[in-house]
Amino acid sequence: ATVDKEVDFANYFCTYAFLYHQKEMLSDRVRMDAYFNSIFQNKHHFQGKTVLDVGTGSGILAIWSAQAGARKVYAVEATKMSDHARTLVKANNLQDVVEVIEGSVEDIVLPEKVDVIISEWMGYFLLRESMFDSVICARDRWLKPTGVMYPSHARMWVAPIRSGLGDQKQQDYEGALDDWYSFLKETKTYYGVDMSVLTKPFSEEQKKYYLQTSLWSNLHPDQVIGTAAVVKNIDCSTATVDDIREVRSKFLSSIRGEGTRLCGFSGWFDVHFRGSTEDPAQQEIELTTAPSTYNGTHWGQQVFLFRPSVRVSEGDDLNVSFSMTRSKENHRLLEVEFSCEIRESTGQILPPIKNKFYIE
Amino acid sequence: ATVDKEVDFANYFCTYAFLYHQKEMLSDRVRMDAYFNSIFQNKHHFQGKTVLDVGTGSGILAIWSAQAGARKVYAVEATKMSDHARTLVKANNLQDVVEVIEGSVEDIVLPEKVDVIISEWMGYFLLRESMFDSVICARDRWLKPTGVMYPSHARMWVAPIRSGLGDQKQQDYEGALDDWYSFLKETKTYYGVDMSVLTKPFSEEQKKYYLQTSLWSNLHPDQVIGTAAVVKNIDCSTATVDDIREVRSKFLSSIRGEGTRLCGFSGWFDVHFRGSTEDPAQQEIELTTAPSTYNGTHWGQQVFLFRPSVRVSEGDDLNVSFSMTRSKENHRLLEVEFSCEIRESTGQILPPIKNKFYIE
Ligand SMILES: Nc1ncnc2c1ncn2[C@@H]1O[C@H](CSCC[C@H](N)C(=O)O)[C@@H](O)[C@H]1O
Numbered sequence: 061a062t063v064d065k066e067v068d069f070a071n072y073f074c075t076y077a078f079l080y081h082q083k084e085m086l087s088d089r090v091r092m093d094a095y096f097n098s099i100f101q102n103k104h105h106f107q108g109k110t111v112l113d114v115g116t117g118s119g120i121l122a123i124w125s126a127q128a129g130a131r132k133v134y135a136v137e138a139t140k141m142s143d144h145a146r147t148l149v150k151a152n153n154l155q156d157v158v159e160v161i162e163g164s165v166e167d168i169v170l171p172e173k174v175d176v177i178i179s180e181w182m183g184y185f186l187l188r189e190s191m192f193d194s195v196i197c198a199r200d201r202w203l204k205p206t207g208v209m210y211p212s213h214a215r216m217w218v219a220p221i222r223s224g225l226g227d228q229k230q231q232d233y234e235g236a237l238d239d240w241y242s243f244l245k246e247t248k249t250y251y252g253v254d255m256s257v258l259t260k261p262f263s264e265e266q267k268k269y270y271l272q273t274s275l276w277s278n279l280h281p282d283q284v285i286g287t288a289a290v291v292k293n294i295d296c297s298t299a300t301v302d303d304i305r306e307v308r309s310k311f312l313s314s315i316r317g318e319g320t321r322l323c324g325f326s327g328w329f330d331v332h333f334r335g336s337t338e339d340p341a342q343q344e345i346e347l348t349t350a351p352s353t354y355n356g357t358h359w360g361q362q363v364f365l366f367r368p369s370v371r372v373s374e375g376d377d378l379n380v381s382f383s384m385t386r387s388k389e390n391h392r393l394l395e396v397e398f399s400c401e402i403r404e405s406t407g408q409i410l411p412p413i414k415n416k417f418y419i420e
Numbered sequence: 421a422t423v424d425k426e427v428d429f430a431n432y433f434c435t436y437a438f439l440y441h442q443k444e445m446l447s448d449r450v451r452m453d454a455y456f457n458s459i460f461q462n463k464h465h466f467q468g469k470t471v472l473d474v475g476t477g478s479g480i481l482a483i484w485s486a487q488a489g490a491r492k493v494y495a496v497e498a499t500k501m502s503d504h505a506r507t508l509v510k511a512n513n514l515q516d517v518v519e520v521i522e523g524s525v526e527d528i529v530l531p532e533k534v535d536v537i538i539s540e541w542m543g544y545f546l547l548r549e550s551m552f553d554s555v556i557c558a559r560d561r562w563l564k565p566t567g568v569m570y571p572s573h574a575r576m577w578v579a580p581i582r583s584g585l586g587d588q589k590q591q592d593y594e595g596a597l598d599d600w601y602s603f604l605k606e607t608k609t610y611y612g613v614d615m616s617v618l619t620k621p622f623s624e625e626q627k628k629y630y631l632q633t634s635l636w637s638n639l640h641p642d643q644v645i646g647t648a649a650v651v652k653n654i655d656c657s658t659a660t661v662d663d664i665r666e667v668r669s670k671f672l673s674s675i676r677g678e679g680t681r682l683c684g685f686s687g688w689f690d691v692h693f694r695g696s697t698e699d700p701a702q703q704e705i706e707l708t709t710a711p712s713t714y715n716g717t718h719w720g721q722q723v724f725l726f727r728p729s730v731r732v733s734e735g736d737d738l739n740v741s742f743s744m745t746r747s748k749e750n751h752r753l754l755e756v757e758f759s760c761e762i763r764e765s766t767g768q769i770l771p772p773i774k775n776k777f778y779i780e
């Protein structure tokens with residue numbers, strides 16, 4: 061279920077061809093600091109080495125790799141952004157080290173294998189965009205057996221949250237339905253056509269849009285109302301596409317804090333730069349997109365809201381089944397399912413809440 | 421310069437597959453009244469006749485055609501909206517007359533030629549979306565020589581306007597550049613990379629976005645400050661794709677009203693339902709999207725703003741050269757150029773203002 065290649069190019073890649081969008085990523089200080097520190101505090105991984113930057117965009121990671129002492133950097137970029145990357149490399153006088161190659165990393169041929177693969181491939185909730193597939197392909201073809209991955213590890217997290225957004229979305233949804241009923245009346249009265257048979261598909265369409273699509277949010281840490289769980293652990297040096305095509309996890313989360321409302325779940329990720337077992341990092345660096353008061357990222361968190369929300373209190377336990385699969389129509393989009401059983405501290409067990417969401 | 425067919429389907433057709441979007445069109449009373457009246461005040465065109473509805477969407481025009489007495493209606497729709505159209509036809513008990521066919525009108529085969537082709541093919545400023553190409557194709561293949569087109573005629577209009585939006589857009593553009601300069605400083609200071617070489621392409625990208633993209637607007641008639649001109653006349657019964665691929669027109673517009681500012685131009689369209697010379701309408705109907713206080717449409721007008729605006733007064737004449745072509749990358753998008761010479765009532769002639777815009 062991969063979309064037509066031309067369609068994928070038109071839809072997925074088009075935003076990356078804008079400097080405006082690259083600038084947004086380049087202005088994310090948490091992201092920039094993590095990659096910058098991972099490189100410059102681990103220069104031994106770069107000095108005299110060959111590097112492949114998968115999806116170089118503006119060229120930033122390739123330039124840093126060169127500045128850290130790489131002998132040669134192959135900087136591959138699918139979009140026309142490659143022209144800007146080349147200009148930037150030249151303006152920083154690194155054209156002898158950094159070679160910018162326009163093309164999909166799946167299609168290119170390098171003259172040698174590399175010591176390091178560096179890439180900023182993470183999408184919303186880590187796997188949206190499915191760009192890690194391309195990194196895996198590049199790794200299997202072009203990384204030396206002794207090579208290291210930047211980043212080396214990635215994790216997906218899920219936690220129960222409270223949020224005021226759910227009520228708002230519910231109201232929007234109900235508003236859209238009210239509007240539909242006036243529309244039906246008008247169309248019947250003025251134009252003699254009864255459209256009420258379309259009420260069901262219309263309400264399903266709107267339900268998906270308002271209530272079943274995950275939301276981008278930068279949550280305050282206080283909105284997390286129970287223990288967070290790792291639902292996926294990825295070793296970037298060994299993971300296969302099959303390993304990441306689906307994510308399934310069952311976990312327990314304990315509610316903390318006095319009486320509060322369980323409004324849904326949130327998902328985020330972190331990645332680590334640890335080098336490899338044989339050639340570990342001197343300084344391990346972490347990049348986290350967890351809810352944070354001061355260190356928000358452009359990824360934020362994905363929020364999955366239930367309605368109605370449920371009253372919970374300290375000591376209640378959530379028994380959660382989580383699954384994430386790729387959308388059948390577009391492998392870069394995701395579908396998420398939650399089943400959540402509440403075991404109250406009194407011992408009472410509430411019937412499981414089941415919900416399906418789309419990450420679009 | 422036609423985009424890949426799969427890409428076109430993914431991008432152009434996807435919105436039409438949502439009931440939400442069809443409902444927006446079905447809620448446009450000016451649009452609905454025009455088609456409704458054109459059919460029910462000209463029943464002789466439909467009674468006992470065969471009809472082809474190109475792009476039936478929800479099926480509304482096909483249903484009306486059947487209600488007006490058509491013997492058979494072929495309702496062709498490229499998207500999955502065809503399923504909803506079929507449901508709606510059935511719910512209105514017209515399944516013996518209306519046959520819904522899912523597919524591009526370019527690909528379908530009908531068992532007979534038809535007496536009427538009806539279609540609502542108009543995009544922003546008439547030709548955006550280039551859907552009339554499909555109607556032409558259907559007409560040349562499936563309309564009887566004696567057949568009639570609904571609508572039968574279309575016109576594109578251009579007029580000088582005043583608007584406050586230009587200053588706003590100019591400020592947004594300048595704000596984006598200020599922002600860029602802080603970004604350059606930060607990137608140099610914190611991350612050791614000089615990105616100033618990208619200032620030119622960034623500012624061009626932003627200029628296109630803020631200043632060279634036409635805006636959707638529902639203008640007040642008072643914002644039109646000079647005579648409006650027809651820049652294109654289309655006879656739907658005879659026009660070829662070559663006739664509409666480009667639009668070029670030179671016209672004169674006289675400024676009316678006291679001292680005012682020329683901020684740019686606006687473009688809109690109207691279509692007429694007149695039947696054919698041999699088989700004229702009993703009641704001619706017009707659908708106009710001109711600036712209007714009470715009868716705005718979902719098409720609004722397209723607005724093309726110059727900066728800076730120019731002071732003009734009653735009696736000044738504008739000597740305008742207008743051209744519109746299709747975008748090389750996507751035949752459904754348009755590029756517009758204006759060259760405007762101001763001849764003041766004093767006899768003085770100002771140097772021509774030239775501007776290029778994208779209708780995206
Ligand atoms: N298969 C592939 N081959 C080449 N480039 C790809 C790719 N998939 C995604 N990309 C590119 O990867 C980039 C990811 S965004 C990261 C850009 C840059 N490395 C930075 O850290 O700022 C985008 O520019 C996108 O166009």
Ligand SMILES: Nc1ncnc2c1ncn2[C@@H]1O[C@H](CSCC[C@H](N)C(=O)O)[C@@H](O)[C@H]1O
Binds near residue numbers: 436437475501
């Ligand atoms: N080449 C083509 N073949 C079939 N359908 C097409 C088409 N090009 C556009 N369409 C469809 O034409 C419709 C135009 S919108 C108009 C819908 C409906 N006739 C109404 O008046 O409310 C869309 O639903 C679009 O999907």
